[in-house]
Amino acid sequence: MAQRMIWNQTAYFGAGSISVIPEELQRRGFRKAFVVSDQVLVDSGVVARVTDLLDAADIPFEVYSDVQPNPPIENVKAGVAAFAASGADVLVAVGGGSPQDTCKAIGIITTNPQFSDVRSLEGVAATTSPSVPIVAVPTTAGTASETTINYVITDVERQRKFVCVDPHDIPVLAVVDPEMMATAPRALKVATGLDALTHAIEGYTTLGAWELSDLFHLKAIQTIAASLPAAADGDAAAMERMALGQYVAGMGYSNVGLGLVHAMAHPLGAFYSAPHGVANGILLAPVMAFNAPETGEKLRDVALAFGVAGAAEMDVETVRKAAVEAVADLTRALGNPTTLREIGAREEDLPALAQAAFDDVCAGGNPRPASVAQIEDLYRSIF
Known part of the structure; x- marks a missing residue:
């Protein structure tokens, strides 16, 4: 069986690495940049750290800052129109998952106008042309959208979120600069860090996992488990490790898929605008427990990555429970919500949430098949 792995053409890492952006744009012959971000990052001066570099290098640009959290279809359509009017030839995404995802959709629709109905991009879209070139500059250590x-x-x-999977959308250049992530509030660092941990653990246990993806995911679990608490509290060295760890997780899960945590988190974002990482944090340990019987020895590896004492000698059922508890302990210690009620969920919505999760593309990668009724029971158990 052939296994495909796709990553960026080029990526830069480390504090101050955004300094390479003007040179890279000029070397590639781009004439004008269209910067996609959100108003919070504009107002806080984060976007200016990139646009000041463009100014200094005499590279023209325009900023599109209307991106909303959990970006809606309308953001994409407005962005496509604004990009067309700008005369730009390269997209620069500055932000977390919302600007990155919006930027990808803008780039894909621009070069594949037959998909101007944004809903038509759901799943594996049969696009024929690569996106407008994207330079991805993440400002959170979480989504790994840049790779x-x-x-x-x-x-x-x-009232739904949909996942688009398209090799044509991958950024040509990723610039993973932890200094761009340093000013994020603690709650955002926690949420995006838990998102990254979910990518790593789900990617490690998903049905599509194989030896190469396992290497990435195990390293990511180890790095994130060791670094997230200190990174959330502002430690610069830990933040740099988190920036790398989330990227390594993205190198894996992008190519092999995820599972039920993401399938169940997406409806929570659509129904209640729950931050994606917060929703993942609520769901990760309970779904791990549900999946445990179908994960072989992999949760032993998770326990070892978390430094659980005696994990190597425990019987498999005990070590699986220990891995779940280690993740639950971290989630609680970080202060992430642990119930659906805390993010505004309503009990009467649980059947609709369960159906939406069952229909989500990520559910297909889950190591343990789950019926709509089982998903509803999972939601109910953490309500």
């Missing part, structure tokens, strides 16, 4: 072939858009009208 994945995935993006998520919200359909507000139908």
Whole structure:
């Protein structure tokens, strides 16, 4: 069986690495940049750290800052129109998952106008042309959108989020600069860090996992488990490790898929605008427990990565429980919510949430098949 792995053409890492952006744009012959971000990052001066570099290098640019959290279809459509009017020839995404995902959709629709109905991009879209070139500059250590072939858009009208999977959307250049992540508030660092941990653990246990992806995911689990608490509290060295760890997780899961945590988190974002990482943090340990019987020895590796004492000698059922508890302990210690009620969920919505999760593309990668009724029971158990 052939196994495909797709990553960026080029990536830079380390404090101050955004300094390479002007040179890279000029070397590639780009004439004008279209910077995609959100207003919070503009107002806080984070976007200016990139645009000041463009100014200094006499590279023209325009900023599109209308991106909303859990970006809706309308953001994409407006962005496509604004990009077309700008005369730019390269996209620069500055932000977390929302600007990154919006940027990918803008780039794909621009070069594949037959998919101008944004909903038509759901799943594995049969696009024929690579996106407008994207330079991805993440400002959170979480989504790894800068190295994945995935993006998520919200359909507000139908109250659902949908995943798009497209090798044509991967950024040509990723610049992973932990200094761009340093000013994020603690709650955001926690949420995005738990998102990264979920990518690593789900990617490690998903049905599509294989030896090469396992290497990435195990390293990511080790790095994130060791670094996230200190990174959340502002430690610069830990933040640099988190920036790398989340990227390594993205190198894996982008190519092999995820599972039920993400399938169940997406409806929580669509129904209640719950931050994606917060939702993943609520769900990760309970879904790990549900999946445990179908994970072989992999949760032993998770326990070892978390430094659980005696994990190497425990019987498999005990070590699986220990791995789940280690993740639950970290989630609680970080202060992430642990119940659906805390993010505004309503009990009467649980059947609809369960159906939406069952229909989500990520559910297909889960190591243990789950019926709609079982998913509803999982939601109910953490309500």
